[in-house]
Amino acid sequence: RMCFMHDGAPAHFSRIAREYLNNNYINRWIGRGGPIAWPARSPDL
8 A cells, every 4th residue: 555645846746746646546646736635734634
């Protein structure tokens, strides 16, 4: 099991990173531009 915390850092928001997440974790990743919205600076994950 893998957990990826997408915090919006430029390296995490690159096109290639989002494509990887979309292809490997379909509708299961949280972050800016992802299928599950997450509030900025939210301490809850």
